[in-house]
Amino acid sequence: MERRPSSEEAASPQEVKSISKASFRRLPRYHQIMRAFEDLGRKYISSKELSEILEINETLVRKDMADLSIRGKPNQGYSIQTLRQTIEGFLGLKEPTEALIVGGGHLGKALAMYPGFDNYGLRIMGIFDNDPAKIGSDVNGLIVEDVEQLCRRVEEKQIKLIILCVPKDAAQPITDEVIACGVRAVWNFTPQELHVPKHVRIRNEQIVAGFMALSYYLKSLPVEEM
C-alpha cells in the first residue's frame, strides 16, 4: 500500500520542481499577502480568501499551490508560514543577494534608503555616481562613491546584481562595463533598451506601466478586469 505524506509533514516548505510562467508572476503577490496576514497573526488561509484578494478563480489558487508542492488542510486552508517560506525558498530570497546601485539621483537614493529590501535578502552594498557634488555624501549610511570605482567594487565583492538608476545615455556603457566584471543581472530603472549577452538577465522596471493601466481605466470606463 502506498504511503501518503500527512498534512503535518507537508506543512514544511517543499522542494519545488517547476512552475508555470503565470504562477510565477503571481508569486510576489502571494508573498506580500502572506506577510500581511502573518502580521495579523493568522495561521491559515483558504483558496477562497486568496482568490478574492487576487481576483482570480479559487481553483487557480489551488493549482498554484500544487505547482509549489504545497498541500493544504481540508477545512482549514494553507499554512501561511509554509506558503511564505516556500516562495522565499523557491525564489532564493533566503540567501542574501548583494547589489550595487548606480546613480545617486532621487530614485537611486530612494532605493538605497528603502528599508524593505532586507526582508527579501537584498543587500545594498554601495551607491555610485559620477557627480563630484554627490560623491562622498552619505545616503542612509552608505557613502556615494565615484562611478570610476564601480568595477573594482564589483570584482572585490563578486557582485552579481546591479541596480541602474542613471540617465538614459549612461545606461549601456555602464552595463557593458559591469558585465565584463562578472555581473549576471541588471535591474534597469532607466528607459534605455539594453543589449546584453545571453547569460545576463535584464529586468526592465517601467514604473510608468502601472500608471498606464490606471489611465486606461480612468479614460475608458466602464471596463472589466485587465
Add this chain to the structure above:
Amino acid sequence: MERRPSSEEAASPQEVKSISKASFRRLPRYHQIMRAFEDLGRKYISSKELSEILEINETLVRKDMADLSIRGKPNQGYSIQTLRQTIEGFLGLKEPTEALIVGGGHLGKALAMYPGFDNYGLRIMGIFDNDPAKIGSDVNGLIVEDVEQLCRRVEEKQIKLIILCVPKDAAQPITDEVIACGVRAVWNFTPQELHVPKHVRIRNEQIVAGFMALSYYLKSLPVEEM
C-alpha cells in the same frame, strides 16, 4: 467589390475596439521601445526586430498590431510614430491625468520629482504629508501640504487618481477618505492590501517583484525565459 484601406491611410492612429489582456500587458513595453527608436530617428520597425527586443514570437507582434488595428507596410514594417500614438490614444495618455501624491518620504519625493511623467500626461498637482517637519517644504516646486487638506484638494480639483506612498498603516484610512471624495483609482506603493468599492481601481506597485524574478534567476541558473 470591397474597398480596403491603403497602407497610407492606415498610417494614422486607429480606433481600437478591444484587445487581449496579454497584448494589453505588452503595451507599455511597445511604447517605451517606440520612444527609444524615435529618438534614434527611425521611422519604421519590423515585427522581427520587435520580437527580438521583447523576446517573443514574430507572429505574436503582428497579432498585437492587429489588435491595435495597426497595419504595417510590406517590406518596411510598422510606422513607429503611428504605433506610439495609437498606444497613447488607446491608453488615454494624450489627455492629462491629474494626481496627488500622499506621503512625502523618499519615494513620494522621488515620484514628485520624476520628470518623465509629463510624457504620459500624468500631472502631479500636489504632495501631502502629516509630518509637521515636512509640511511647507518644497519638492520640485510643489509645497508639501498637510494631509488634513487632502480631501479638500481632491474635491476642488476633481482629482481621480491618488498615488499612495505612506506607511502601511495609514494606507487604508487615507484610501477610504479620498474615495469618499471622488477618487476612482489608487496607485498603491505600500505593501498594504487595500479594500475598495467595485468602482475604484487599485494598482499595487510591488517594486520588489522585479527583484524577486532576478533573484530566482541568480539562484537557480541555468533557466529559461519567465
Add this chain to the structure above:
DNA sequence: TACATATCGTGAAATAGTTCTCTTTTTCGC
C-alpha cells in the same frame, strides 16, 4: 518591367492557462 526579397496578414494548429465538476478529507457541533 519583371523578379527577388523582406515583410505583413491571417486562419489553423498547438500550447498554456483557467474554470468546472465531482470526490475526498478534516474539523466541529451535537
Add this chain to the structure above:
DNA sequence: GCGAAAAAGAGAACTATTTCACGATATGTA
C-alpha cells in the same frame, strides 16, 4: 461516534494565447 460543513485535490472541459504555415503585397534592382 455521527452528520454537516468547509475546504482541498484532481481530472476533464473550456478558453486564451502563442506559434506555425502559407499566401499577399510593396520595394528595390537588373
